Amino acid sequence: MRALLLSEYKHLELTDLPTPEIGKTDVLVRVKACGICGSDVHGYDGSSGRRIPPIVMGHEAAGVIEAVGDDVRDFSAGDRVTFDSTVYCGECVFCRRGEVNLCDNRMVLGVSCGDYRRYGAFADFVMVPERILYRLPDELSFDAAAMIEAVSVAVHAVRRSKAKAGDSALVVGTGMIGLLIVQVLSHTGCRPIFAVDIDDGRLALAKKFGADTVINANNTEATAAIVEATGGFGVDVALEAVGATPTIRTAIAAVRKGGSICLVGNISASIELPLQSVVTRELTIYGTCASQGEYPECIDLMSRGFIDVEPLISARAPLEDGAEWFARLYAREAGLMKVVLNP
Secondary structure (H helix, E strand, O other), X not given: OEEEEEEEOXXXXXXXXXXXXXXXXXXXXXXXXXEOOHHHHHHHOOOOOOEOOOEEOOOEEEEEEEEEOOOOOOOOOOOEEEEOOEEOOOOOHHHXXXXXXXXXXXXXXXXXXXXXXXXXXXXXXXXXXXHHEEEOOOOOOHHHHOOHHHHHHHHHHHHHHOOOOOOOEEEEOOOHHHHHHHHHHHHHOOOOEEEEEOOHHHHHHHHHOOOOEEEEOOOOOHHHHHHHHOOOOOEEEEEEOOOOHHHHHHHHHHEEEEEEEEEOOOOOOOOOOOHHHHHHOOOEEEEOOOOOOOHHHHHHHHHOOOOOOHXXXXXXXXXXXXXXXXXXXXXXXXXXXXXXXXX
């Protein structure tokens, strides 16, 4: 099969690899669409430490089942499917609690980090266990379905934040996940919704997706503007989708006393936390990682039009052009959000 192999850092090549062999509870999926995630781009140069070459990356994907293992009962060849990016064991204490994203034996498709190497979906075929599969409705395109993984991250983050209808909310960082969080908050019934970024184009999308007020932090002191707009009170909940000290400080400072902050972004391994502000104002801080079984909800939200991913897809390209698109994303080409590769 053809596969886009990261043979060394910053070097991707289209090569031939053996088609994966499936076990009794596995399925072989013919990949129809796979999105380039920001984590793949960070892995491209080795900065994340989670894409050690050689590795076939790609975990945001959808396709058609080519073959099933002998013990697979709920899926058949020809089924349109997507799958979780997390390959959980289903047996550890966390899996038994339904906290599959915290699985003790967790692996992620398209990741090699020293502890394991799991080839991903930038290829003609990918092998996944039946337990992480989800059937797709006919009305959802494969390109849109490749976005379900990102949508599930946003849905899980909002769930972790405990945001509810009527809460005022802030999203700091309107990249891919931040823009999806805005949509989820809007569907939840949060009002007003504030969005902060330094990119006017992304802020315009945030406005389109349901943000009531957008703030460019390069031009406006975001915390002061939000506190003023809420009558000196602050927002009930903030979701930070960057993962850096300045943006986390903004989220904490803009939340009311007794409010909550959900940390979604993680581009920095560590940050400086304004501890006194958290303690004396009795704030609650949540962490969030991947998703925890929200795929069916995400598929429903997208099928019914409550979550719109089409404006986030900047380009579609064949697998053989993948190296070029990785280079453009790595160079932070203006206007690029999500690139979907179609093997």
